Amino acid sequence: MDDLKIIESCLLGNTQIFSRLIDNYKNMVYNLAYRMSNNPHDAEDVSQEAFLRAYQSLAHFNPSYKFSTWLYQITLNIIRDKYKKKDIDYDSLDAPIEKDDSEFYHQPADLSNNPEQIIAQKENLRIIQQAIYSLPLKYREVIVLRHLQDLSYIEISSILKLPQGTVKAHLYRAREQLKKILLNSG
């Protein structure tokens, strides 16, 4: 049963069928929320809220868009509201980036089973996740959508309702900032 059929059925009164939509999209929403908030409790709250809002507004879903696009938008709106305050704190990082000639240090991923390496690998993941989280919200959004959700520039631009040029520019700035942050932590 495709998304539209489920939505139609739900709007006709079969509200329990909404659980199928949740099952289909919960990992998508939860991953987005988790990478944006860097915290499993917040991620769970945001995910719940996102599905509840989607449910309440189901009659307003426009079937000419993908359901996932709509759900991404709802989820990001909740995250934006939640982190508005924090993002203001981070805006100072949003300063023009100076050219930096120093080397970018990064430990390449090692998939062997040596315990020391596994620990180092976990530490690496933590550092990267922390670096993403320290980005201003608008940069974090493009990084998470591109790398954790594996979306194309076109999809990102329709979710964020931004021109593709702006998405490209944000992605460029976001990666420049990530380089700087990772350099300082390495």
Added chain:
Amino acid sequence: MNCKKIEELLNPYVDQELDAESTQTVEEHLKSCPTCQDEYLKLKEMVASLNFLPQVSAPQNLTQNIMAKISQEEIQIQSSWIDHLKKQISVPSLSFPRKWESIFSFRLVGAAAAAVLVMFFAFTFIFNTPDTSPICSAEVQFSLRINDNKTHTVAIAGDFNNWDPQTNILEDPEGDGIWTGTLKLEPGRYEYMFVMDGENWFPDPNALRYVKDGFGNKNAILDINNCNTT
């Protein structure tokens, strides 16, 4: 092509979002320019490490918890975007002429759009364009729907009663969750809020205009025109 231009193309190049022609330009430049080649390798490495972050699984009981909330809290599919402002409080647009309902439904497309439309309202009301009829009745009915089937007291407080939440209590005689009250108001501009159970203050979700109240919330604004004068 110079290095500055190539640098701009490196991100979409790594993301495989360049057209064939630009891809070729970048690749040719990289062969002949060690500086850009170096930039490219750094970027590629970082992108690889970002892609390396694993997917996490949603909590096992997430679906169950959400479905439980939907039935326990009687969260309903709403027919209006306005309702989504307040989880449990919605307004059936009883208090204003039907004509305006279409305006309401546009207003909440997004925060930015809302801001633009609030300005639009301000202008239309100031200039009193033929499309919007002013509220000129001296008796104004307020109404509010609360969906949670609990017993509440609902009052309206504003400039007209010195913001006293005891003076003008709304009633729900049918017990259907639709609370109504009528106030006689002289022409003028009034700011007001609804007060639920004596302590929860919230703006009328159905108001035409709002103003910040200075306490981090916003008041609804009601303009009563003097329609007898021409």
